Amino acid sequence: MAKVIVVGAGPAGIMAALSASKNNDVTLIERNNEIGKKLKLTGGGRCNITNNRSIEEIFDKVVSNKKFLYSAFYTFSNTDLLDYFTENNLEYKVEYDEKVFTKSDKSEEVIQLFNNDLIKNNVKILYNTKVDDLIIENGEIKGVITNYGKNIYADKVIITTGGKSHPLTGSDGSMFEIIRGVGHTINPLYAALIPLVIKEMFVKNLQGVAMKEVVFKVKIKKKKIEITGDMIFTHFGISGPGVLKLSSHINKVLENEEVEITLDFLSDKSREEISNIIKSNPNKTIFNNLKGLLTQNFLKEILGALDLLETKPTDLKKEDEIKIIDFIKEMKLTVRETLTIKAAMVTSGGVSVKEINASTMESKIIKNLYFAGEVIDVDAETGGYNLQIAFSTGYLSGCDY
Structure with a gap:
């Protein structure tokens, strides 16, 4: 033996x-x-x-x-x-x-x-x-x-x-x-399966806000990667199952350069559909028209950043409507790095x-x-x-x- x-x-x-x-x-x-x-x-x-x-x-x-x-x-x-x-x-x-x-x-x-x-x-x-x-x-x-x-x-x-x-x-x-x-x-x-550190400072204001079924898109060289999963904003950036999946695809690139990712928070809705919802009730604020679709804290932050929290659809400029939909459908975030390997689920x-x-x-x-x-x-x-x-x-x- x-x-x-x-x-x-x-x-x-x-x-x-x-x-x-x-x-x-x-x-x-x-x-x-x-x-x-x-x-x-x-x-x-x-x-x-x-x-x-x-x-x-x-x-x-x-x-x-x-x-x-x-x-x-x-x-x-x-x-x-x-x-x-x-x-x-x-x-x-x-x-x-x-x-x-x-x-x-x-x-x-x-x-x-x-x-x-x-x-x-x-x-x-x-x-x-x-x-x-x-x-x-x-x-x-x-x-x-x-x-x-x-x-x-x-x-x-x-x-x-x-x-x-x-x-x-x-x-x-x-x-x-x-x-x-x-x-x-x-x-x-x-570090793989690891939270990501984000360059944009506004994400700190979203700390603790959890989002469901987010679609993450990134282009690495000529390869397009698309991941769907839940996420949460943190004091340093973003985490959650979808983010952990994404991290394993971009961790090697982050060693030499920052990576831009695009987030779609309403993948089941087109830009046109969101536009219609924004305008659905002219007597309500844009916030009230949208709040059934997305987390209220998230909406308050992005509309507040655009100074549109109290705005009604009748007072909304076209360029501001585009900015709102961009935040929802194509939020651009810059990943600086991952957390250290000690915090990673996998090497x-x-x-x-x-x-x-x-x-x-x-x-x-x-x-x-x-x-x-x-x-x-x-x-x-x-x-x-x-x-x-x-x-x-x-x-x-x-x-x-």
């Missing part, structure tokens, strides 16, 4: 350990005193375990290196994952945007399930243990060196230590230097996929060294897709070939 070491007990590491345990003696090394510490945070603590879309649609939600994930997704799909949970008596539900949550809204249920399954499959877990180096001989991995100075030998090592976001959960990026030290390329790390960047065999997750540089999850340069939009990447790559990396 071969010996396998898995480094990192997040979703990728847990699934790698379970997959490998079918035919091997598995040791799972975790620097915290519990497994799945970051997993607990997903879905606002409710655990957004995956997404219920078809696997083909899930590929469309991958932002970086989607082709690399073909084998992983088809070897262990979202359907396979949900079947696994069902077999282990975990009840789940599908919500808006096909997001899958535990029926109880408790991430602890998922953690407990994994704990029980790891025990059942005789996976040995070393808690409060950090890997300080890898043991490499003649281009082949032989084991790891822990922070206690102990050498642990194995026939196969799987690295699943995550990225650099949420460092307090253990994914502080320290493993990247070790991986780089054995010859792997680490692509630049960026973009990591071990270059060019140096990993996509069919097995094995390193092309070091024999019997494998990678899975966020440590690899793959990431997706928010909605359970990044967890599915972790589970799929983790499962594939633990398989025997």
Whole structure:
């Protein structure tokens, strides 16, 4: 029976350990005193375990290196994952945007399930243990060196230590230097699924205003990107599910330049329809005619900025009407930067996929060294897709070939 070491007990590491345990003696090394510490945070603590879309649609939600994930997704799909949970008596539900949550809204249920399954499959877990180096001989991995100075030998090592976001959960990026030290390329790390800092000062006056089903448009080089989702204005800019999705598409560009985005707050209404609503009751103010369509605080701010809060349609100049509709249908905002990577839900960047065999997750540089999850340069939009990447790559990396 071969010996396998898995480094990192997040979703990728847990699934790698379970997959490998079918035919091997598995040791799972975790620097915290519990497994799945970051997993607990997903879905606002409710655990957004995956997404219920078809696997083909899930590929469309991958932002970086989607082709690399073909084998992983088809070897262990979202359907396979949900079947696994069902077999282990975990009840789940599908919500808006096909997001899958535990029926109880408790991430602890998922953690407990994994704990029980790891025990059942005789996976040995070393808690409060950090890997300080890898043991490499003649281009082949032989084991790891822990922070206690102990050498642990194995026939196969799987690295699943995550990225650099949420460092307090253990994914502080320290493993990247070790991986780089054995010859792997680490692509630049960026904050992904992260709130955006806006240049225009007026957004501060909208702090706390939440907007539904906003359409975000941006042009990156020649590529047009369109994202729909909810958002909220903050003291520094904008946040919310739609903004987090958008951030993963523009984070790399923001390193060198600002990015202009366009927001449509009423995508189901044409400019002409909004014009008609503005003029619908000449005896009411423009504000009163529009307030059934949009949040009142939002309307007060944009109409106040244009000095039109008390104006009636009969007194409205055409150029001012155009300005109102521009604010609603084509608000232009300049993104200066993202918040720091510590605040990101996901890290973009990591071990270059060019140096990993996509069919097995094995390193092309070091024999019997494998990678899975966020440590690899793959990431997706928010909605359970990044967890599915972790589970799929983790499962594939633990398989025997």
